[in-house]
Structure formats: structure tokens, C-alpha cells
Amino acid sequence: MLGQQRIALFIDGANLYATTKTLGFDIDYKxxxxxxxxxxxxxxAFYYTALxxxxxxxxxxxxxxxxxxxxxxxxxKPTKEFVxxxxxxxxxxxxxxxxxxxxxxxxxxxxxxxxxxxxGDFRSLIEAMQRRGVRCSVVSTISTQPPMVADELxxxxxxxxxxxxxxxxxxxxxxxxxxxxxxxxxxxADRERPERxxxxxxxxxxxxxxxxxxxxxxxxxxxxxxxx
Numbered sequence: 327m328l329g330q331q332r333i334a335l336f337i338d339g340a341n342l343y344a345t346t347k348t349l350g351f352d353i354d355y356k357x358x359x360x361x362x363x364x365x366x367x368x369x370x371a372f373y374y375t376a377l378x379x380x381x382x383x384x385x386x387x388x389x390x391x392x393x394x395x396x397x398x399x400x401x402x403k404p405t406k407e408f409v410x411x412x413x414x415x416x417x418x419x420x421x422x423x424x425x426x427x428x429x430x431x432x433x434x435x436x437x438x439x440x441x442x443x444x445x446g447d448f449r450s451l452i453e454a455m456q457r458r459g460v461r462c463s464v465v466s467t468i469s470t471q472p473p474m475v476a477d478e479l480x481x482x483x484x485x486x487x488x489x490x491x492x493x494x495x496x497x498x499x500x501x502x503x504x505x506x507x508x509x510x511x512x513x514x515a516d517r518e519r520p521e522r523x524x525x526x527x528x529x530x531x532x533x534x535x536x537x538x539x540x541x542x543x544x545x546x547x548x549x550x551x552x553x554x
Contacts, residue, residue: 331366331437336425338443339375345444345467345474349490354498359397361495369436371398372428374421379404426451433458440465446476453482465489
């Protein structure tokens with residue numbers, strides 16, 4: 327039965343973030359997990375992202391910690407810095423190999439693979455999973471110009487889910503964000519103060535649907551980020 331299918335999610339973090347940013351919404355990762363738990367038996371939910379090791383503080387670290395404590399298997403690796411042919415320093419952090427290995431190893435234990443990525447490099451992986459009897463769905467979008475999903479990946483998939491159609495089910499409700507009290511002219515709150523880049527509006531809460539607090543007073547990772 328459809329409700330008993332064994333499902334595994336494979337989330338290309340960087341690609342998914344770029345897609346949601348283009349569509350103009352934020353993912354609530356708690357709702358995303360519940361959505362696919364309701365579609366069958368969720369065996370694993372993988373989230374892949376590269377990290378810059380020498381940063382004193384990474385804005386994505388609270389997200390990774392929250393996911394790690396709340397039902398996701400987070401896979402990370404350090405980025406690599408290199409100099410291209412024109413002498414410009416660039417950072418590389420590709421997680422395709424890690425995702426592909428995990429998917430192929432898990433293939434005998436799942437019925438349905440859901441890939442959150444539009445990267446055409448995954449077409450061969452989808453084909454290999456299908457040869458092993460696994461149904462493969464791709465989650466990205468064709469609602470943007472240009473589309474965020476490679477045509478060859480979309481053609482290879484058994485099912486394509488447009489992320490724009492999933493917004494009502496996995497999107498973060500902007501109304502959930504706490505409103506700031508109005509400023510009073512001349513009051514202490516109206517004075518100019520330096521703003522911390524890691525915690526300004528448009529940061530982790532807006533991007534990923536989780537609350538972010540300064541490290542000294544951060545909430546425990548297992549706190550519910552979608553509530554209060």
C-alpha cells in the first residue's frame with residue numbers, strides 16, 4: 327500500500343536554499359518532515375551541506391544543530407579553497423558524491439527516494455536507483471525563469487514535485503514570526519547601535535524557519551523552532 331512505502335529524503339542543502347530564495351519563501355523543516363512522514367514510513371531524512379571551517383561563527387550552524395536533534399541525518403564536509411586560472415580565490419563545497427553513496431547504500435531498504443535538488447548531475451544517480459527498483463521523485467521548481475531544475479533530471483525522475491506547490495504544506499508562515507514593539511523616539515531603543523550580522527533580520531529565521539539566538543543565550547537544539 328502507498329501508506330506503507332519506505333521513503334528516504336535526500337536534501338541538497340545549498341540547492342534547496344537557492345530554490346526557496348528564488349521562490350520567495352522559507353521552509354519549515356519540522357513541517358517538511360511531518361509531510362513526508364504522512365506519506366509512508368520515513369526511513370531517513372538526509373541533509374547535505376558544506377561548511378567553511380575557519381569561520382569564527384557560521385550562520386548555518388544553528389540550523390545544522392537543530393536538524394541533527396530533530397529527525398534529520400546531517401552530512402557535512404569542509405569547503406576547499408582554490409585559485410582559478412585567472413588568479414581569483416574561490417570556495418568549493420560539492421556534496422554530490424556523499425549523497426550518491428548514501429542513496430545507493432540505502433537502496434535495498436527503501437521503496438521511494440525523494441531528492442530535493444535540481445542539479446542535473448544527479449540524473450545518473452536517479453537512473454541507478456531506478457535499476458535497483460526504487461521509485462524516484464525530484465523536488466525543485468519550473469515556476470521560475472529559468473527553471474531551477476535541469477531538464478534531464480526532471481525527465482529521468484518517476485515523479486516531479488514542484489516546490490511551489492508544496493509551499494502550503496512545508497512553508498513557514500510569516501505570521502509565526504514575533505513582531506517587534508514600535509520604537510519610541512528619544513527612548514533607548516531608538517538609539518543607534520551596531521548590528522550583529524549573524525542575527526539581523528533576513529538571517530537564519532527568515533531563511534530556514536528556525537529561531538536563532540546569540541550563542542550565549544541560545545535555546546537547546548531540541549526546542550521547537552516553529553512554535554512560540
